[in-house]
Amino acid sequence: MKRVGITGQAGFIGQHLFNYLGTKDEQQICRVPFERALFEDADRLATWVASCDVIVHIAAMNRHEDPQVIYDTNVGLVKKLIAACEATASKPKIIFSSSTQEEQDNLYGQSKKDGRELLEQWAASSGGSLTSLLIPNVFGPFGKPFYNSFVATFCHLLNNGGTPEVHQDAEVSLIYVNDLVAHFFEHITNGESGVNFHKIPAPVQQSVRQVLKKLEGFKTAYVENGQVPDISEAFDKDLFNTFTSYIPKDYFPRKFVKHTDNRGAFVEIMRAGTSGQSSYSTTVPGITRGNHYHTRKVERFAVISGKACIKLRKVNTDKVYEFYLDGNEPAYVDMPIWYTHNITNIGDDELITLFWINEPYDPEDPDTYFESVD
Structure with a gap:
């Protein structure tokens, strides 16, 4: 050791x-x-x-x-x-x-x-x-804007009402x-x-302007429209996970658009420009699922029936974020990397949750590390 x-x-x-x-x-x-x-x-x-x-x-x-x-x-x-x-x-x-x-x-x-x-x-x-x-x-999640890298600065500005500017465009090794x-x-x-x-x-060579263009695309697709962009390339996934780490936590939960007619209701859960795996779970009242974190995976929890509390806590910090969702108003919360998370059925009825993750589960490389939120 x-x-x-x-x-x-x-x-x-x-x-x-x-x-x-x-x-x-x-x-x-x-x-x-x-x-x-x-x-x-x-x-x-x-x-x-x-x-x-x-x-x-x-x-x-x-x-x-x-x-x-x-x-x-x-x-x-x-x-x-x-x-x-x-x-x-x-x-x-x-x-x-x-x-x-x-x-x-x-x-x-x-x-x-x-x-x-x-x-x-x-x-x-x-x-x-x-x-x-x-x-x-x-570059990466949790960098300090105006200090660690221009990527951190751009991500911070785009997610907090600012306007990034390219003062000198150049090829950068990243x-x-x-x-x-x-x-x-x-x-x-x-x-x-x-x-x-x-x-x-340096695995990546990009101009400052190219990076900004990708980040602006993430803001349009993800923040404004709720769509996960194409992150099939490693750099795009890494840049996307960096970008989302700067989104204020009060951005969630996001409500879905529910279409209702005499036949019932229809809700679109996920629109993505990338491949992934969808699954669902049922949870009995009082039970908690999860208590783990990921270091690279992009994941969405969508509550479609029942009542749930979703909790997040960044690894090696103490602050816990809580989100309350009700299937009567279907909504989702996305799980940031390096945040341990769980979901609890806080209602009296069965909870039905749909999960989407950007890569299929691989038992040889699960990228799943268990740690209690509370």
Whole structure:
């Protein structure tokens, strides 16, 4: 078992890596929690460092009005990490998150390059192990708008009444955060030692304007018309899951249009530009289904008969969102990735729920992780 700590655990990439490691066998990975305050307390930082077999150093400042502050902060964090290792004679495997901006003429990129070289000197002199990863532009759910990436900014603006603008259109190398943390996991678990440097390939090349056009299409199809767009391509699915993570939770539940005549009623449950699997369940009063989350699947719960309470909670957070649905006014709620969710029959009669998910269930790769909402 490897004891793994992540500096910057609460940040965009850090939280995704922390959660990803949480899906692994506890006999393989033990997560050692990190909090930002450790960098302000040398003794606590030293204790934390000594408890780790592997440290993934992600903590860094990306933006500030004074570039020198960015440089001083990032190099300073590396120096504190090295000092903690030296104070405890610890030799954890350090995985350093660098950036393709090392190759550019700016102080953020310089801070990454100089930080990497300091860690290389530590590893060489102490007999420690360092793996540096040169990372392209990262996008994914829960990124901080106006800070982590232009994708986060565009998604935030489109879902909150803003209007994204392209000030400089250019080809951008992109990697989805789920793919990136899989690279981290590979280097956490492999037997590589010594000083190593790897450039993470960017699976996608897109212009800023192309990305915006796709996101605007998602807003029209999904937010305005309730239709899941064509997400058959991996990048489109990843971008769609990123986009939906910025939709305010009060967007749900969404009521269906119910057509009624002398024969009865008709309700269209799902319209999608992509393939998927539909199913339904019946649930007796008082019973709860679910209590699991997905990391990639797009899923819809549609209550067509009975009364239900649907609950959502983002993994590793405490806030629970509740949605009440009644089959007399058929409605749906879509399940965001990384949100554990359940559905409870709160009525006196049988609950009938229709489920749609964008990929058929595969027992060899279910992408289903059990965790109670409450």
